[in-house]
Amino acid sequence: MQDSTEAFLQQAVRHAVDTNAPLKIVGGNSKSFLGRESGGLLLSTLEHQGIVNYHPSELIITARTGTLLADIEQTLAEQGQMLAFEPPHFSDKATLGGAVACGLSGPRRPFTGSARDFVLGCKLINGKAEVVSFGGEVMKNVAGYDVSRLMAGAMGTLGVLLEVSLKVLPLPVLELTTCFELNPSDTISKMTMLAAQSLPVSGLSYNGRILYVRLSGAEKAVKAAIGKIGGDAAMADRRFWKYLNEQRLDFFQGDTNLWRIVVPPATAELDLSGVWLYDWGGGQRWLKSEEPPRRVFSVAENAQGHAVLFKGKDRSGDVFQPLNGKLQELNRNIKQAFDPAGIFNPNRMYRDW
Structure with a gap:
């Protein structure tokens, strides 16, 4: 019924x-x-x-x-x-x-x-x-x-x-986070290296200064991984992943246009002005910027990715990556x-x- x-x-x-x-x-x-x-x-x-x-x-x-x-x-x-x-x-x-x-x-x-x-x-x-x-x-x-x-x-x-x-x-039996203080130029290679190893990684995020590494799984595997990769667990705020996901971090505050750019994780730093936060091991990049939408879309496309104006003051134009050719037709x-x-x-x- x-x-x-x-x-x-x-x-x-x-x-x-x-x-x-x-x-x-x-x-x-x-x-x-x-x-x-x-x-x-x-x-x-x-x-x-x-x-x-x-x-x-x-x-x-x-x-x-x-x-x-x-x-x-x-x-x-x-x-x-x-x-x-x-x-x-x-x-x-x-x-x-x-x-x-x-x-x-x-x-x-x-x-x-x-x-x-x-x-x-x-x-x-x-x-x-x-x-x-x-x-x-x-x-x-x-x-x-x-x-x-x-x-x-x-x-x-x-x-x-x-x-x-x-x-x-x-649910994982145990979840721990460790941190590394890095400059942006070293972060992409560090995240790529960590993601390529046989580790129970469940989160890789970088706020412009600190790389947060979350490990989840069986207690023995998580503790062994922490011992292997090191880092500073004391720097980790237990609320970080929740605040990141719900956009409660200071980074997400304010009225500047917020862009979500998805690219292959190992992609080098993108030539766009603004403030960055990386997630997904570099695959998802949040950008606070007043760059023109056309330029953001172009840079993302050239990097084999796509962009979305996630939160913007003007939503009357293109918000999602423009489609062309066969993809648009489909x-x-x-x-x-x-x-x-x-x-x-x-x-x-x-x-x-």
């Missing part, structure tokens, strides 16, 4: 399709700053809550998308498990749907996987007001495209997410297939869709 909130959401989408009225889809609204401004009638999934299935022994959880992330994480922690991609909250109203739609992953991402990697299946309302399901509670989906993973990072432009199934992982075709009338979060990612 269809859940009452699911029926309401489907009816709202059907009405929007019939009247050609765009919808602005939100959950807890904790990441409303991300992306371009989107117009349309507000459609909230926040009331669509609840864990549908949870199989601790199979490392799988399925929940409705309005379910609070905090509730999911508490349920998992009670069974000694976690969302290994460490989705940031930014608010106590953060939901599962928002975490998947924004596709953000925390410091553990290079070592365990991204949000997209943990999505096993989903249920959604498409642009024809149909309730459809993709994937499932399985480890592999080999029938054509892994459609459910397209939802990770789609910013709600492909449909109204109703349920998501995720793979989860056991994205347009996917959008057209899921949302032929263009009613879902129009212009949230790009100007014309």
Whole structure:
């Protein structure tokens, strides 16, 4: 039998399709700053809550998308498990749907996987007001495209997410952090060296002066790794990783444009002015800068990466790395297939869709 909130959401989408009225889809609204401004009638999934299935022994959880992330994480922690991609909250109203739609992953991402990697299946309302399901509670989906993973990072432009199934992982027995005081020119090589070794690394972040190295896993392995790499554990603030992920560090304060630049981890320092913070072992770089967007996008592209204006004073222009050629065509075709009338979060990612 269809859940009452699911029926309401489907009816709202059907009405929007019939009247050609765009919808602005939100959950807890904790990441409303991300992306371009989107117009349309507000459609909230926040009331669509609840864990549908949870199989601790199979490392799988399925929940409705309005379910609070905090509730999911508490349920998992009670069974000694976690969302290994460490989705940031930014608010106590953060939901599962928002975490998947924004596709953000925390410091553990290079070592365990991204949000997209943990999505096993989903249920959604498409642009024809149909309730459809993709994937499932399985480890592999080999029938054509892994459609459910397209939802990770789609910013709600492909449909109204109703349920998501995720793979989860056991909590580490022990987690320790050690620190190294380094100059920027030595940091990239140090992080590359640490990531290449057989160490239980679960975080590599550099704030411009100190390299933080987090190790997670079995007690014996973590202590052995600390003994091998050294560093100064006394310099480590136990709140650092939480504050980094939730952007509570001093670095993230202020009204300067905040850029998120993703490049191959070993990439040399980028020729952009501003203040930097490195995460993901150098693969994710935060930049506070007033450089023109066109220049930031160009530098990121030349470094075989991409940039996002994560928090900006002007969100009317390009926020995500501009698409060209076949990539642009592919994205347009996917959008057209899921949302032929263009009613879902129009212009949230790009100007014309």
